[in-house]
Amino acid sequence: MAVYKKVQIVGTSGESLEDAIQKAIARASKTLRNLGWFEVKEIRGALAEGRVKEYQVVIEVGFRLEDADSL
Amino acid sequence: MAVYKKVQIVGTSGESLEDAIQKAIARASKTLRNLGWFEVKEIRGALAEGRVKEYQVVIEVGFRLEDADSL
Amino acid sequence: MAVYKKVQIVGTSGESLEDAIQKAIARASKTLRNLGWFEVKEIRGALAEGRVKEYQVVIEVGFRLEDADSL
């Protein structure tokens, strides 16, 4: 049966929480295959001039390992 | 004084976290009365083709029990 | 080196999670200077008529203390 790996990534966005998540996923998909699911671990952000400058969403991304993948 | 019950529901949406929450609340309101509040317990999602396919938000919904309600 | 303080604030919004966060930050920035970051501690909300009436986002806001600031 399958074995999966999870890696922890932080997406950032000036727009929204969903955009921060999508940015993290998009980056992960550039070098990882078989992305299956994500889990939000932490939501935080940077402030400037009394406003949210950047949402930072820490996620764990799970993906199925293929035979040739190194860990 | 009032007694409340909490049930755990998972809303899903391809759009946003808020939409996933609203979908869970809308479904709960079909068979439960006196919905009072919700608490987000977990945020996760499914991935496909390097993008978020579905946001999954696990919430607890609290509602006031009426005399005739079974638990 | 700098010393920071963190305070816990609850922003509310009928619109979105981001709007609730922004409302909390905007209010904090009225009387606090040097706001640096925020951390989301809890997401919940009030329900009415089978819909989300109000998102409530509990955040901690961190800011750098100046010499003259009282704690």
Added chain:
Amino acid sequence: MAVYKKVQIVGTSGESLEDAIQKAIARASKTLRNLGWFEVKEIRGALAEGRVKEYQVVIEVGFRLEDADSL
């Protein structure tokens, strides 16, 4: 061997923590049989005029399922 179910209930009382717990148990026992144990998950309350107006105790109640019980 037995299988049990746990449900989450919030008892309230203007008097005491124990009274809030008892109110939740009493309400649960109206429609559930074989109540076995409870676990306190959260203690909170509402305030009015500088005093505790209502203790709110969130408990999980465990009970043994009988063959005919629906979940």
Added chain:
Amino acid sequence: MAVYKKVQIVGTSGESLEDAIQKAIARASKTLRNLGWFEVKEIRGALAEGRVKEYQVVIEVGFRLEDADSL
């Protein structure tokens, strides 16, 4: 999109952790449809005569709600 519900069940077994989980799932499947996944929340047990008399595994079972299901 789908909405899911999670219920908390305790399976018991004198044999093994897996057997306790299977007993809880088997009981849940008698009255719930569309069971999708489970999550182990707690592992404990009763002792007698210096041995494990009963493993008790607390799980949350998730299932997809159909239109006609009451919550």
Added chain:
Amino acid sequence: MAVYKKVQIVGTSGESLEDAIQKAIARASKTLRNLGWFEVKEIRGALAEGRVKEYQVVIEVGFRLEDADSL
């Protein structure tokens, strides 16, 4: 919409948990307005001569901010 602040206070009492909570609330209400709710975060106490000398209940008190309030 409203913005709230939460502060962390420790009430003490030689009598009961409820009394320790009430003492904390009473003290908070002397200088804070619009107290809305409290959450118990920790229960502990001091011992002397083999008895509880003092219950210590750590609570978070939430209150609505008015326009003129400094944080």
Added chain:
Amino acid sequence: MAVYKKVQIVGTSGESLEDAIQKAIARASKTLRNLGWFEVKEIRGALAEGRVKEYQVVIEVGFRLEDADSL
């Protein structure tokens, strides 16, 4: 400087949470000296006939070690 040890004890009472705590402390003081403080770790209880039969309060008791004490 002093070194302390903490042991975990469960007090029970049919009356109240405070009584369960006091019973645990009283029992501990029979064989332990220099009891200093306690921390509540868990509150639960047994049910019978639709009522709380017994409050069970899990506490950690801290005490200062004397030179001759074995651990």
Added chain:
Amino acid sequence: MAVYKKVQIVGTSGESLEDAIQKAIARASKTLRNLGWFEVKEIRGALAEGRVKEYQVVIEVGFRLEDADSL
């Protein structure tokens, strides 16, 4: 009413999680009476040559104190 004590023990086994638990309970029962229940706190293990060499299960064992027991 009864007072209980809980001690933390780590059982190990090359075979299974259940065997590690049983080994811990068997050892505890050699010098403790009235063992009542256990709770799994942590599951880990040692690896060697690309395989699990030893399962390590950290449990808390609860037992009823008799009058003559020292703590």
Added chain:
Amino acid sequence: MAVYKKVQIVGTSGESLEDAIQKAIARASKTLRNLGWFEVKEIRGALAEGRVKEYQVVIEVGFRLEDADSL
């Protein structure tokens, strides 16, 4: 002195929790050297036809870094 790295892997099995752990370890040992220990972080599974179809055990695997290892 040594420096270690921990990676998060999910083993799956239709048979048992131990088999899911062993599958994850076996896969990790294909591309990682010096595996030293594992910690179970989460136990869950997939259901089908009223039975456990697959146990999923999330573990963290720790291994000693050699000089030439990239992180």
Added chain:
Amino acid sequence: MAVYKKVQIVGTSGESLEDAIQKAIARASKTLRNLGWFEVKEIRGALAEGRVKEYQVVIEVGFRLEDADSL
């Protein structure tokens, strides 16, 4: 009996964890009286050029409220 307040402060230091804690305490003592205890909530830091540039220790500081103190 006494009522205490806890505030959350972040001390920083390029030297050590203890120095970061002392810096936070020293700053707090400039405007708060009756400081009684602290609790470490989080340890983190900033990196630069492959070294720790700054330790950041988040602590909660507890102090006894006097009659005239505003919260």
Added chain:
Amino acid sequence: MAVYKKVQIVGTSGESLEDAIQKAIARASKTLRNLGWFEVKEIRGALAEGRVKEYQVVIEVGFRLEDADSL
């Protein structure tokens, strides 16, 4: 295979966190054999005159049980 026990000890020091840990270990080694490892559970301290008077580090100490050891 071996069985281990864990006990909870609080070391104190006016100097440093490491010194508080060492003091707790040194005290434990006076009456316990086969000490194997420790885990830090909590870091706190007492304050006096605007400075740290005493670091208090709560640790769990694990040691291998010998056949003759009572628990």
Added chain:
Amino acid sequence: MAVYKKVQIVGTSGESLEDAIQKAIARASKTLRNLGWFEVKEIRGALAEGRVKEYQVVIEVGFRLEDADSL
């Protein structure tokens, strides 16, 4: 905007907590660029002859991903 990755590393030292952290950071910086921050997740250690033989500090190290980095 930037995307970050976090990896979990365990530094060890016979000297101090800070030294264990520095050793982990130094090792990470040999093969990772753009190291930004660390978070302490766990503090433990090995004992020998009644003394701390080795401090083990589990940290998460965050670093900004460059376009060419594989995950």
